[in-house]
Amino acid sequence: MNKNILTIRVDDIFGQKCGCPICLTKRISEENACEYIAGSAMMTPEIRIETNKLGFCERHFDMLLKTSARLPIALILSTHLDEIEAKAYESETAFGKNTKAERGAEFEKTCYVCNRMNDDLDRFLHGMFKMYAEDESFRKLFSEQEYICFPHRNLLLNNARKYLKKDILKQFSQETERLSKEKLKLIRSGLEELCRSFDYRNVGKPLSENAEVSPENAVCFLTGRQTENEIEIMKDREE
Numbered sequence: 001m002n003k004n005i006l007t008i009r010v011d012d013i014f015g016q017k018c019g020c021p022i023c024l025t026k027r028i029s030e031e032n033a034c035e036y037i038a039g040s041a042m043m044t045p046e047i048r049i050e051t052n053k054l055g056f057c058e059r060h061f062d063m064l065l066k067t068s069a070r071l072p073i074a075l076i077l078s079t080h081l082d083e084i085e086a087k088a089y090e091s092e093t094a095f096g097k098n099t100k101a102e103r104g105a106e107f108e109k110t111c112y113v114c115n116r117m118n119d120d121l122d123r124f125l126h127g128m129f130k131m132y133a134e135d136e137s138f139r140k141l142f143s144e145q146e147y148i149c150f151p152h153r154n155l156l157l158n159n160a161r162k163y164l165k166k167d168i169l170k171q172f173s174q175e176t177e178r179l180s181k182e183k184l185k186l187i188r189s190g191l192e193e194l195c196r197s198f199d200y201r202n203v204g205k206p207l208s209e210n211a212e213v214s215p216e217n218a219v220c221f222l223t224g225r226q227t228e229n230e231i232e233i234m235k236d237r238e239e
């Protein structure tokens with residue numbers, strides 16, 4: 001199979017074998033988008049037009065506020081508010097048929113970072129499915145993943161049909177399901193152990209690490225994001 005930037009990226013993400021590979025690529029894409037916004041994007045007129053129009057969701061506003069780039073953030077917010085003022089506060093007839101409040105509500109639904117991440121993920125999945133269809137060694141690497149979280153198991157299974165033919169589709173679906181189900185079982189057993197530890201008969205008994213962090217792991221598994229532990233492992237590897 002020909003190597004290009006996309007296949008190299010897919011190989012790199014899956015090669016990490018750190019948690020759910022889609023959560024990992026999503027986090028990297030999110031961090032890149034936020035760094036970009038707080039950096040060179042401020043000076044790029046096409047991007048400013050987009051951020052003025054789309055704004056950000058609550059999560060990504062918060063991530064931008066946590067960066068130290070006060071000037072870029074202030075400039076981006078200021079021209080975004082200009083756009084909101086013009087389209088959602090000014091004269092009723094200036095912009096199409098919708099009322100000002102309807103146009104205002106549209107602003108609440110869009111996020112530049114989310115859009116960028118979705119585009120990124122689409123490209124990533126396209127490359128991943130192509131590799132799964134064509135490359136035996138990638139199919140092996142896929143099976144060696146730690147797990148696939150719940151939303152990404154749904155995403156992969158819902159998209160697989162578009163890309164994979166019968167036999168490979170079956171293999172892909174079985175492997176994805178296995179990787180997700182095994183993690184589900186592990187989290188459930190951790191939660192059960194944690195609940196049992198509150199029984200007075202178990203006072204003083206040591207708790208396994210799996211049980212200790214099982215609520216955090218369960219929430220990450222359910223919401224499609226890397227655990228603190230996985231993020232730390234990746235940061236160590238990057239250094």
Ligand SMILES: [Zn+2]
Pocket residue numbers: 020021022023024148149150151152153224225
């Ligand atoms: Zn995931």
Ligand SMILES: [Zn+2]
Pocket residue numbers: 056057058059060111112113114115
């Ligand atoms: Zn967002």
